[in-house]
Structures are given as structure tokens and as C-alpha cells.
Amino acid sequence: MAKTCNVALIGQGFMGRTHSNAYLKVSKFFHDLPLDPVMHTVFGMEQENPAAFAARWGWKNWVTDWRKAIRDADVNFVDLVTPNYMHMEPALAAMAAGKPVATEKPIAGTLADARAMVEAAKKAKVKTFVWYNYRRCPAVALAHELVKAGKLGRIFHVRCVYLQDWGGPKTPLLWRFQKKLAGSGAHGDLNAHIVDMARFITGDEIVEVSGAIAETFIKEREIPSAASAGGIAGGAKGGVKMGKSDVDDAVLFLTRFKKGAVGSFEASRLATGYKNQNGIEIHGEKGALRFRFEDMNYLDYYDNTAEVKVQGWNRIMCTSGGNHPYVGAWWPDAHILGYEHGFVNQAADIMRVLGGQTPVVPIPDFADAYETQRVLEAALLAAKNRAAVKMSEVK
Numbered sequence: 001m002a003k004t005c006n007v008a009l010i011g012q013g014f015m016g017r018t019h020s021n022a023y024l025k026v027s028k029f030f031h032d033l034p035l036d037p038v039m040h041t042v043f044g045m046e047q048e049n050p051a052a053f054a055a056r057w058g059w060k061n062w063v064t065d066w067r068k069a070i071r072d073a074d075v076n077f078v079d080l081v082t083p084n085y086m087h088m089e090p091a092l093a094a095m096a097a098g099k100p101v102a103t104e105k106p107i108a109g110t111l112a113d114a115r116a117m118v119e120a121a122k123k124a125k126v127k128t129f130v131w132y133n134y135r136r137c138p139a140v141a142l143a144h145e146l147v148k149a150g151k152l153g154r155i156f157h158v159r160c161v162y163l164q165d166w167g168g169p170k171t172p173l174l175w176r177f178q179k180k181l182a183g184s185g186a187h188g189d190l191n192a193h194i195v196d197m198a199r200f201i202t203g204d205e206i207v208e209v210s211g212a213i214a215e216t217f218i219k220e221r222e223i224p225s226a227a228s229a230g231g232i233a234g235g236a237k238g239g240v241k242m243g244k245s246d247v248d249d250a251v252l253f254l255t256r257f258k259k260g261a262v263g264s265f266e267a268s269r270l271a272t273g274y275k276n277q278n279g280i281e282i283h284g285e286k287g288a289l290r291f292r293f294e295d296m297n298y299l300d301y302y303d304n305t306a307e308v309k310v311q312g313w314n315r316i317m318c319t320s321g322g323n324h325p326y327v328g329a330w331w332p333d334a335h336i337l338g339y340e341h342g343f344v345n346q347a348a349d350i351m352r353v354l355g356g357q358t359p360v361v362p363i364p365d366f367a368d369a370y371e372t373q374r375v376l377e378a379a380l381l382a383a384k385n386r387a388a389v390k391m392s393e394v395k
């Protein structure tokens with residue numbers, strides 16, 4: 001019988017649901033874990049009705065002061081799903097209490113917050129994690145394994161996009177459109193994922209960022225009624241209160257990698273027609289890979305070492321239990337997986353690491369996620385200065 005790990009979830013919302021579902025399901029599908037998570041306490045603000053959220057998802061306790069959850073001696077692990085501006089303070093408090101801590105991506109809204117979290121983690125000597133969930137899509141984990149096995153050889157090109165289209169003029173001024181709460185817009189939300197994924201799959205690091213463009217297409221958005229009571233400053237447009245969106249709707253940039261590859265990254269919330277198209281293409285001397293999240297069970301692989309007459313893109317369905325990462329815990333071949341499975345797979349790997357075992361594929365800790373945050377910062381600098389930025393210039 002595995003030992004238990006009492007989890008405190010700090011925050012609710014969309015990620016509160018994906019993480020609650022992960023803790024609810026993980027031990028039912030992964031039978032070999034060293035620790036079974038117990039859904040011990042969830043924090044939510046009064047107006048978010050944490051009692052109802054706790055009852056719906058099976059959290060044993062709920063609090064409206066996150067410090068209480070972190071101070072609780074029975075809590076063994078703290079998981080943050082709060083908006084980006086509220087990652088640092090609870091993370092520092094958890095580490096000061098000697099507790100392992102995870103945050104949703106990106107590690108923080110700003111490089112300064114991220115740096116403070118990394119430094120505190122070094123001092124506290126506690127385990128840390130960042131939920132870059134797409135690493136645990138079986139197809140992405142397989143891509144990582146193929147590159148690590150040398151299947152692509154020398155890599156020339158890395159081409160990444162993360163395209164959504166929910167950010168149109170009708171979308172209100174959510175926290176994601178306010179720099180003081182989010183840090184940046186599509187950039188920290190979406191480029192964060194593809195920079196992490198590019199680093200994870202290639203095993204390489206970015207050394208220079210150039211050709212960066214940041215654009216805010218929609219400069220004013222309607223202040224949501226609840227928020228207008230919160231005093232977000234804004235003008236009125238025909239009785240509707242409007243507020244300034246001070247973050248990007250799209251950021252594009254070019255990169256050089258340490259081992260010589262060149263890369264392009266494009267994130268947008270106004271890529272009409274794409275709902276959640278997180279995609280990467282990698283071209284190497286011996287082969288190529290292509291992944292698109294909207295078709296997440298497949299990895300396209302081009303074997304450039306095959307006989308020319310049979311060369312072509314192999315469309316691999318990554319659902320074979322014995323061959324593809326994570327799927328053995330789920331369903332028989334071709335009974336495909338979805339977005340939520342990546343979070344359950346990550347909860348399994350977090351329990352493995354907390355229990356002294358190794359994850360199926362690496363999980364970014366705060367120090368690893370800081371490298372992604374540095375690239376995000378370099379891209380914003382490159383866009384502002386309309387000049388190339390060497391990573392050595394961004395500490």
C-alpha cells in the first residue's frame with residue numbers, strides 16, 4: 001500500500017479543474033506509484049465559493065486564506081494554480097515551510113519573480129515542479145525519446161506555433177490581458193509552452209533571440225462586471241466600462257540554438273480558425289518530426305535514412321501501451337487520449353519524484369522553467385529594442 005501525500009491546491013478555475021481531475025484519477029490508472037495523492041485542502045477566494053468546488057471535486061477541506069493551507073502541518077505538497085502574479089508569494093511561503101511546491105506554467109509573470117523562486121528553491125532544498133503539461137502527451141514524450149536516441153541526427157530547423165483565436169474584441173479584460181496580473185499576454189501563456197517543448201524535445205538551449213515582434217491588436221476590452229467593482233481603471237463606451245489591455249495578443253521571434261539549429265516561434269490569441277493549435281516541426285539530417293496538439297494522438301516522423309523509394313511521413317498513432325509513454329496506464333491501442341490525460345500523467349510523475357523515483361520523462365523544476373522564462377524575457381527585449389538579444393545578456 002503506497003504512502004499518502006496530502007496535497008493543498010492553491011487556486012481554482014480552469015487549471016484547478018485539470019489538477020483536481022489529475023489527483024482524483026491518478027492512483028486509479030497508475031498502480032505502481034510510491035505515493036497516493038490525497039485531495040486534502042483547496043484554497044479559493046470567498047467569492048469563488050471554495051466550499052462548492054471542494055464538494056464537487058472531493059477536496060477534504062477548503063480555506064479562503066492560502067497561508068492557512070501552507071501552514072497546515074498535515075499538508076505535504078503545495079500546488080499553485082493561481083494567476084501568474086500570485087505564483088511567487090505562495091511558492092516562497094511553501095518553500096520556507098520546507099514543503100515541495102509546483103506551479104502552473106509559466107513559472108511566474110516576470111523574470112524577477114521567477115528568479116526569486118529559483119533562489120529560494122536552492123536555499124530550501126525542496127523539490128519543485130512546473131506544469132508544462134504538453135511534455136506528457138505521449139506523442140511529445142515519444143518525440144523527446146526519438147531525438148534523444150539520435151533518430152534525427154544534427155538538427156537544422158525548429159519551427160513552433162501556438163495558435164488560438166479566443167482573444168477577439170468580444171473577449172473581456174480578463175486577468176490574462178493585464179500586465180500587472182499576467183506579466184505578458186499570449187507570449188507568457190503560449191510561447192512559454194512551445195519554448196519549453198522545443199527545449200525538451202531537442203535537448204538543446206536557445207542562445208540568441210532576434211526578429212521579434214510583439215503586437216497588441218485589441219487595445220481596449222470591456223471590463224467584466226465583477227472586476228469593475230474591483231476598481232480596474234477604465235473609460236466607458238456607451239455605458240460599458242472599457243479598460244486598457246497592456247499585454248501582447250501575439251509575439252513572434254527567431255532563435256539560434258547552442259548546437260547550431262535555427263528556430264521560429266509564433267504565439268497568438270487571434271489566429272482565427274485555430275482553437276488550440278500547439279505545434280512543433282523539427283528537421284534534422286537523419287529525419288524530421290511534426291506534432292500538432294489538435295491531433296494530439298499522432299506524431300509524424302520522416303525517416304531520411306530509409307530507402308528513398310519508401311521515404312515519406314509516417315503517421316504514428318502514439319497509443320500502443322508497450323511502446324509509447326504513459327498510454328499503458330490508460331486504454332488499449334487506438335482508444336485515444338485527450339487534454340486531461342497529460343495532467344494525470346504529470347500528477348503520476350510528480351508522485352514518482354516526491355517518492356524518490358524518476359519520472360517517465362523529465363519534469364521541469366523551477367531552475368529548468370527559469371531557462372524558458374529567460375527566453376521569453378529575451379524575446380520581449382528583442383521586440384522592444386528591434387535588435388538581437390544574446391541569452392548571455394539576460395540573467
Ligand code: SOE
Binds near residue numbers: 190
Ligand atoms: C489559455 O491560453 C490556455 O488555457 C493556456 O493557459 C493553457 O496553458 C493551455 O493548455 C490551453 O490554453
